[in-house]
Amino acid sequence: MxxxxxxxxxxxxxxxxxxxxxxxxxxxxxxxxxxxxxxxxxxxxxxxxxxxxxxxxxxxxxxxxxxxxxxxxxxxxxxxxxxxxxxxxxxxxxxxxxxxxxxxxxxxxxxxxxxxxxxxxxxxxxxxxxxSWFMQNFTGTHAHAHSIRDEGVIRTATGSGRVGFVDAEDIAAVAVRALTDAQAPNTDLLLTGPEALSHDDIASVLTEVTGRPVVHRRLTYEQMRDRLATQVPQEFAAMLAGMDRAIAEGAEDRVTDTVQRLTQRPPRAFRTLVESMRGPATA
CATH class of the missing domain: 3.40.50.720 (NAD(P)-binding Rossmann-like Domain)
Incomplete structure (x- = not known):
């Protein structure tokens, strides 16, 4: 319609x-x-x-x-x-x-x-x-995807903090509902995938599915900020590194039912996404 x-x-x-x-x-x-x-x-x-x-x-x-x-x-x-x-x-x-x-x-x-x-x-x-943070950060054009392909490394200041990584396809499915449903949501919608994963978990899944070793290299907030500052303005780099620090402190360790509730289907898991793409992050 x-x-x-x-x-x-x-x-x-x-x-x-x-x-x-x-x-x-x-x-x-x-x-x-x-x-x-x-x-x-x-x-x-x-x-x-x-x-x-x-x-x-x-x-x-x-x-x-x-x-x-x-x-x-x-x-x-x-x-x-x-x-x-x-x-x-x-x-x-x-x-x-x-x-x-x-x-x-x-x-x-x-x-x-x-x-x-x-x-x-x-x-x-x-x-x-x-x-939440995009699964495609590890499979597309994001800096993480480049370092995975080039070095087999993910660098963050997130420590062992977990994130409810979400598939961009699920975000788009919710966006369509928000744009076209007869009744607008008139609220904010917190979107996650089906599970919260650490970057160590992400590296393990990539290694298991693609067969190429991927490791998570843990940086301090200062190391991450300074690394990002070579790519973006200093103020923005500090904000991004601060988001990593918040993850390390547990700010993103959650999952929601929003994708399921609005699309009537479960969100895709990270392993499922990587399997469907046959390991493009390390191709």
Missing amino acids: TTTGTTLVIGATGTTGSRTAARLTAAGHRVRAASRRATPVPGAEPVPFDWYDQATHAAALDGADRVYLIPPVGEFDPAATMLPFLRRARTAGVHRAVLLSSSAVPAGGPAVGAVHQALPGLFEEWAVLRP
Whole structure:
């Protein structure tokens, strides 16, 4: 069944945006796939979009009544960029907004937490997806995946802390429900996989399934912060390293039933994902 209007998917070539756009088009919904390169997405209308280029915003919003929001990547204070756009979106006719945030960031917290806090005041229909850390971090283009492929190493400051890693396909499935169900969630949704795993556990699964040794190398907060600072701004590096430290202290050691409840199927386990991909993280 097709919804009235068009769903604008920002970040339509990214990890969750591409999957969300694909699921929406497969279900018959009209989709405008927004990205900086306007890369074609099967069944969707491509449109160039850059958070930092207001000249791209009007065309992206034209005729859209729903929007899936991927914050600007690597931005320590995305609210300064996102909130003016969201006010413009509301004026343009968008009535439902679904924001991708993080389980580590509450409403009013750092980074996208300020956008989360503002969303209910901007739209009558809304949802904030707060997924745990992505399973695809170990199989895609994330730094962890690169170090696994190149060195057989995962470096974190998480110690033995556990995380309810979640499959991006499950995040996308929830995003589609949040965008298209007759009743908007009007709340934040904490998304996890079926089990909490340490990075030692992740390394063990990768080793067992792929047959190539993978180890978890434990760094201190300071070592992780300084390592990240060679790749991202210092302030952002400190925030990311702080998230690792929070994991070490147990902040992400939890699982929820949100994926099961909203999609009517269980979330995928990490071992199942790696087996289905035949070990691409170390290929």
